Amino acid sequence: MRKKCYESFSVTGVANGLIFVIAMTVVISALSSCGPARQPQQMEYQDSKEDLFSVSFPTQKNGWACGRWGTVLHTTDGGIKWVNQDSGTDxxxxxxxxxxxIHGWAVGNSGTIIHTSDGGNTWEKQKSPIPFRHMKVFFVTPLKGWIASERTHILATVDGGRTxxxxxxxxxxxxxxxxxxxxxxxxxVGEYGYIYRTQDGGTTWEKQAGYFGFSKNxxxxxxxxxxxxxxAIDPQTAWAVGIDGQVIRTINGxxxxxxxxAGASMTPFFCVAANPEGAIAIGGNGTFLISTDKGVSWEKPVFDPPVDYGWIYGLTGRGGSQFAAVGWHGSIYLSEGDHSLNSWHRVNM
Known part of the structure; x- marks a missing residue:
């Protein structure tokens, strides 16, 4: 039986002095009421404009994206053409x-975890030990992976998610x-600048940064x-991004x-990724920046059409030096050229 959810999502920011309020804090809210179940879809991605929040390219040609209402998209030609896959959830x-x-996972609201072992032709639900919203999933092998979730929970699996x-x-x-x-x-990483680090596969986690409190005045x-x-780039190097133009880096573990x-002091940045050639890309609310010199200098690439009045929330390397980005209203952007990252185009749906 298809799992049904009623959900809301907004990405808006209001600056007031030193207080920056993002109405979503990239929170994908799961409410108690339900919406109608969708019918399975296997169609070209041309009529659907659901917001997209994540993208993954395990090879240069094969990629997947996910978003609102259980949307899962798949491409086999490097992102030129996309088709809907039936995720089995709303x-x-x-x-x-x-x-x-072949092996993929997607996570989301209400403890949702789904998995495919056939490239997304079929998606199966996996059991979550907690009912909270899952925010990010990451695997290092087809068997070993982690999920970052609400309430500072981290889940782990060593059997591909069977448990x-x-x-x-x-x-x-x-x-x-x-x-x-x-x-x-x-x-x-998460709210209030909290950063946790593990050096033993998650057996232990050490808090490295973060502060939350109340003003006495x-x-x-x-x-x-x-x-x-x-x-995470290597055991010593990692990048993190957040609100108020927050771009931070460690080179000592x-x-x-x-x-x-990065030259964007009040911009909320939602995503960061690196390619094998060492380029760093960050995307956010109306802004996208590239650095090819480890953050010494940043350039704003040309987006066609521009992203000034939209937002980029998902970002990944796309084989070699290239990137793919997804965001508002079903937007999918691809970097162009063999090595240049200064030009991006939106996939025509």
């Missing part, structure tokens, strides 16, 4: 990850993202800027995190 899917063209175990839990905040560079070393909540995404000036 819950918003916040993250999708394929380790190879998921609660590996870590801390304060009642939302972990937005998780990333590993190998089977041992990884980071998770005003009685209001105070804390570090929210972090929305993290990309997280012993210290240094703020990098």
């Amino acid at each position: 819950c918003t899917l916040s993250s999708i990850f394929f380790k190879d063209p 998921w175990q609660l590996q870590f839990a801390d304060d009642d905040f939302i972990l937005k993202s998780i990333s590993f560079c190998d089977e041992l070393n990884g980071w998770a 005003s009685g209001t909540v105070v804390g570090d800027p929210f972090l929305f995404d993290v990309a 997280g012993a210290s995190w240094v703020k990098v000036n």
Whole structure:
């Protein structure tokens, strides 16, 4: 039986002095009421314009994206043409990850975890040990993976998701993202700037940063800027991004995190990714930036059409030096050329 969810999602920001309010905090809200179940779809992606929140390319040609109302899309030609796959759920899917063209996972609201072992021709539900919203899924092998979730929960599996175990839990905040560079070393980030690091595959997690409290003078909540995404490069190097133009990097395993000036001080950044050639890409609310010199300088590539009045929420490498990005109203952007990242085009649906 198809799981039904009624959900809302908004990406809006309001700046007021030093207080930056993002109405979503990239929260994909799962409400108690239900909507009508959709019929299975195997159609060209041309009529659907659901917001997309995540994209994964295990090879240069094969890619998947996911989003609102259980949307799962698949391409076999590098992103030129996309088709809908029947995910079996109407819950918003916040993250999708394929380790190879066969094995993939997607996670989302109400503890939703789905898995495919045939490239998405069929998706099957996997049991979650917690009912909370799952924000990010990441695998290092077809068997070993993790999920970052609400209430600072981290789930882990060593059997491809046949069983998921609660590996870590801390304060009642939302972990937005998780990333590993190998089977041992990884980071998770979330609300109020919280950063957790593991060097043993998640057996232990160490808090490296983050602050939450209340102002004695005003009685209001105070804390570090929210972090929305993290990309682990190697055991010593990782990047993280968040609201208020927050772009930070560690080159010593997280012993210290240094703020990098990307030139967009009030822009919320939702996603970060690196390609094998070392380029760093970050996307957010009306902004997209590229650095090819490890963050020393940043360029704003040309997007056709522009993303100034939209948002990019999902980002991934796409084989070699290329990237793919997804976001508002079903938008899918691909970088162009063999090595240049200065030109991007939107896939025509």
